[in-house]
Amino acid sequence: MTEARYKIVFDGQPMPGVALETVKENLARLFKSDADKIESLFGGRSVALKRDLVEAEADKYLAALQRAGAKVRKEQDVAAGLSLVATDDHPEPATAAAEAAAASNDSMSCPKCGHEQPKAAECQACGIIVDKYLARQAQLAQEAPQEGASNGGSAATSPYAPPQAQVGEQLPEFGELKVFGTSGRIGRVRYLGWSMALMLAFLPIGGVILGSYALSDALAGLLTIAACLALVVASVCIGVQRLHDMGWSGWLWLLNFVPVVGSVFALLMLFMPGTDGPNRYGPPPPPNSRAVKVLAWLIILVPVIGIVAAISIPAYQDYVMRAQMGDAASFEQPAEAPTLEGESAE
Structure with a gap:
């Protein structure tokens, strides 16, 4: 009985999960042919890649081509007497397929x-x-910074590790503080402390302005305008930096001039915490110093002192008025004095 003969048929389809271009490159390397000639196998029609094979040889070709990513199948070759003839343009692929099948035991x-x-x-x-x-x-791995040197050389750099290149700009740990500037960030405590420092700084300036009135009203007016402009500029700068700390645009500071909304917005600037870590306006502000904390507590005590003064000053004035009225009553004219004996005898 004649042994059955088989052929390997290819329909131009890749195996599931394998890119078509990858299959073309693998077949070109397997058949030792160029990509243009391999392209003819992907025309959408069935092509017999190898004929007149015994079952063992057919299985070997089938496994090699499937590993290359080609979706091939084994069919019985009825016309066993026919075979593909090798030409210069299409060399015999049996040698390359056999080598690939022989190397199939080694994996990677x-x-x-x-x-x-x-x-x-x-x-x-x-x-x-x-x-x-x-x-x-x-x-x-060679171009990347040697991380092993920084941690004592405990971990060796692996050539298979992903690159550790720095992406983006390296930001400092803390931002730079600038009172007269709209870049950077300040927190709630520093915002209160700087506001109190502005108030204390303008107390002597106010005294100078009052004293200048004795010299010239025009000079006093110019000093007042300059002081007000400086105060507004400093207030805008620290307000914008406070908004940056919350991740908001500095233009929102103009909401302070909107009735009702401005009052609520001012409270948000006082009590809303800033963002953790860097944001789009820069790294976080440095830790608060002791002087900043003291100034922040002072500005918090200002409303309390004002309330106490509003209550105690009228009470003190009433006390002083009552005391003055009591003193005036004690100085009223006394009763008629008694007469002496000598005077009565006369």
Whole structure:
């Protein structure tokens, strides 16, 4: 009885999960042909890649082509007497297929995606050239900062590790403080402390302005305008930096001039916490100093002192008025004095 003969048929479809371009490259390398000639196999019609094969040989070709990513099938070859003739343009693929089948016992793992496959120069899953990928990773590992030196050399740099290149600008741990500037950030406590410092700074300036009235009204007016402008500029700067700390635009400071809304917005600026870590306006502000904390407590005590003064001053004035009225009553004219004996005898 004649042994059954088989052929390997290819419909131009890749295996599931394998890119079409990857299949074309693998077949071109397997058949030792160029990509233009391999392209004719993907025309959408069935092509018999190999004929007149015994079952063992057909299984060997089938496994090799499937590992290359081609969706092939084994069919019984009725016309066993017919076969493909090798030409200069289409060399005989049996030798390359046999070599691929012989090397199928050796497997490898892709260094990029971890795909298990026979040893090859290219990954069948992700399509990388293994040697080039390893060389590139080793180059990146050498160019990256030596992290082992910073931590005492406890961990060695692996050539398979992802690159540790710095992405973006390296920000400092804390931002720079600038009273007269609209860049940077300040927190709630520093906002209160700087506001109190402005109030205390303008007390002597106010005294100078009052004293200048004795010299010239025009000079006093110019000093008043200059002092008011400086106060407004400083208030705007620290207000904008406070908004930056919350992650808001500095233009929102203009909401302070809107009736009703401005009162609520001022409370938000006082009590709303800032963002943790860096935001789009820069790194976080430095820790608050002791002087800033003292000034912040002082400005908090100002309303309390004002309330106490509003209650105690009228009470003190009433006390003083009552005391003055009591003193005036004690100085009224006394009763008629008694007469002496000598005067009565007369």
